[in-house]
Each structure stands twice: as structure tokens, then as C-alpha cells.
Amino acid sequence: MKKLLLTGFEPFLDYTVNPTMKIVEELNGQQIGDYKIYGEVLSVDFMSSGKQLLEQIERHQPDAVISLGLAGGRYKMTPERIAINVKDGEPDNFGNQPVDETIEEQGEPAYLSTLPVREMVNRLLEVGLPAEISNTAGTYLCNNVMYEGLHYAATQRPSMKSGFLHIPASHELAIQHGKIPSWSHEDLKKGVAVCIEVLSADEA
């Protein structure tokens, strides 16, 4: 059985719940395709989120990493194509707000996801879930964590697939927030499971 590190994030900014947190907690310990899932929740913290991801990689020694993040306002499930070596944007949960900073001094300007993003989108559409590839993960914590996972894989473990999946708000969050489109929690979780099945099938 292969190991998949599946990460989510805690709530941040005016998003009072983060649907990714509940998904990783519920999928933790489950088996999907050939993968046993190791679910972990990361902080929204420019200083430590990347380090937390690398610690979890060292701890679980996964064959693949999928990180999840909330993209409040998006209507579709969006596998990310690329992570860039930039930290910038809104303040994190500790009030830090880097401007135009690099994530890794020695890192490449950008890394492409090594997950089968096209196949994931195609399969999501087949099962009736709206999806498209996203060509930007932004410059906030999601991009940061995606970049760190890909940088680690590129420099230390080339066989480890790594990438990121942005998901829409859950109904629970949309009710609290008031101004964002949403999916049911069950559909969000199903979409994540479908992407893991595609990853597993891609390697079979």
C-alpha cells in the first residue's frame, strides 16, 4: 500500500471555517485506490506552513502529496498547474504580510505540478463535478505550500508526486460568509477522493 500525505488548512482571513480541514480529518486513515491517506492540517503562516509540510513529509515518507486549499469565490474544483517562487498578499493568521519575497533563495522561479491535473479534471467532469485546471495558485499560503512540496521533490525526492487542489467554499462557510458560491461538503469530499483515485490509476 502506498502512502499519500493529504494536507488542508485552518480558517483564515474572513473564512471562519475551512472546508479543507474537515475533509482531511475525515479522509485521514482511509484507503483510496492504492493509497492510504495521512491527513494533516497546516497553519496559515508565512513563517512556518512550508516547514510544517516538509516535517510531515519527513515524518510520513509519502509516495505522493496532495495539498488542499480553499479558494473562496471559485465555482469549480481546480487542480493547480504551477507554483511560483513568490510570497505576497494578504496578512496571514499571525499578521505577517510579505511583499514580493522569494520562498526559496536557491529555488527555481516556478515548478509545474507533478500530479495528473488534466486527467483529474476530465474525471471530475465525467462524474458530474465542475472542474478546470487553474493556472495560478496565487501568492498566498496555498502557493507557498505547493511550491515547497515541489521544491523538496525536485531537490530531494524526484519520485514523489506533488501538487495542489483548490476547492470552493462549503455551504457551511458560504452561509457564514454571505458572498461566495458553495458546494455541499459531500461533493467537495467526493471531488478530492476522485482526484486521489485518478492519481492512483495514473500510476498503475
Ligand code: PCA
Ligand atoms: N487557502 C489559502 C490559504 C489557506 C487556504 O485554504 C490560499 O488559497 O492561499
